[in-house]
Amino acid sequence: MTGETPFAKSTIREYFESIVIAVILALFIRTFVVQAFKIPTGSMENNLLIGDHLLVNKFIFGPSATGLERMLLPMATIKRGDVIVFKYPEDPERDFIKRVIGLPGDTLELRQKKIYINGTPLDEPYVHFLEPPHSGNEHEITSLDVRENYGPVTVPPDQYFAMGDNRDNSQDSRYWGFLRRDYVKGKALVIYWSFESDREDYQEETAGETLRGLGSVFAHFFTRTRWDRMLQQIR
Numbered sequence: 019m020t021g022e023t024p025f026a027k028s029t030i031r032e033y034f035e036s037i038v039i040a041v042i043l044a045l046f047i048r049t050f051v052v053q054a055f056k057i058p059t060g061s062m063e064n065n066l067l068i069g070d071h072l073l074v075n076k077f078i079f080g081p082s083a084t085g086l087e088r089m090l091l092p093m094a095t096i097k098r099g100d101v102i103v104f105k106y107p108e109d110p111e112r113d114f115i116k117r118v119i120g121l122p123g124d125t126l127e128l129r130q131k132k133i134y135i136n137g138t139p140l141d142e143p144y145v146h147f148l149e150p151p152h153s154g155n156e157h158e159i160t161s162l163d164v165r166e167n168y169g170p171v172t173v174p175p176d177q178y179f180a181m182g183d184n185r186d187n188s189q190d191s192r193y194w195g196f197l198r199r200d201y202v203k204g205k206a207l208v209i210y211w212s213f214e215s216d217r218e219d220y221q222e223e224t225a226g227e228t229l230r231g232l233g234s235v236f237a238h239f240f241t242r243t244r245w246d247r248m249l250q251q252i253r
Contacts, residue, residue: 051077053204055103056114061182061189062101062115064146070247071211072115074103076204096121096178096202098135099250104180107194115206116190117144117221120171120179128192130187134170141162144253148186164192178202206252212244 031183057070066072078094079102096102098118106112120126125136131147133140165186177196182188191197 028068034196051075053103054210055115055206057115060187061184062117063184063187065144065183066101066115066206066209066252067212067214067244067247069213069215069244071213072210072252073207074204075207078205079202094205096199101206102180103203103206104197107197110180110201114180114189115202116180116182116188118178120173120191122173122174122175122177123172124179126173126179128164128166128168131166133181146184148184159204159241168192174199208252209247209250212247213239214242214244 021236053074053076055072055074056070057066057068060068079096095117098121100118102118103113103115106114119133119140120135127134133142171179174196176199178199179191180197181190181192
């Protein structure tokens with residue numbers, strides 16, 4: 019008998035290799051490319067709601083060591099207005115989501131709830147206030163409330179000033195300072211699912227993924243899913 023019998027992989031081996039490759043790809047994507055993130059608080063209302071589930075692009079702000087990498091890979095610089103996920107500076111094990119307001123070198127000031135960048139008022143159509151900003155006649159400019167007045171401050175190199183869209187209910191750079199560049203994990207891209215959970219259910223769910231929280235999702239999946247927010251791009 020001439021020639022060699024072609025090497026045939028067993029079905030089990032093919033399945034095993036396919037599973038291993040799938041797991042490796044999933045881990046790679048999860049670690050370096052995309053991360054799922056769930057909105058736990060109202061600090062970004064009304065743009066991002068409690069119960070919104072997001073996909074975060076972790077690759078777009080990744081470090082690039084050489085000019086060739088920057089040319090070939092689709093990486094971008096952090097811009098004013100980007101909604102980003104980052105390590106909370108006071109507890110890096112936790113992830114926060116805010117909007118970039120101040121860039122390195124900017125002089126930023128908050129006057130009666132209005133942001134000024136290098137002396138120019140910033141147009142912010144995304145901002146939500148629990149109470150409307152006061153006029154100069156109704157409110158003392160010397161207020162020490164950082165929700166009303168802050169700065170001026172200059173953003174250091176390789177750092178950012180981040181704020182929540184819900185300005186009266188956001189723990190942001192006004193309270194914990196500037197955000198280091200290496201703490202930024204990625205840019206929020208899209209809402210892939212949104213579930214209108216009761217706040218007490220959601221708090222219990224995030225505290226321990228309890229049966230009550232999961233049961234609420236299963237029982238009310240169709241009635242509480244915010245279908246109009248599905249695949250909504252984050253701006």
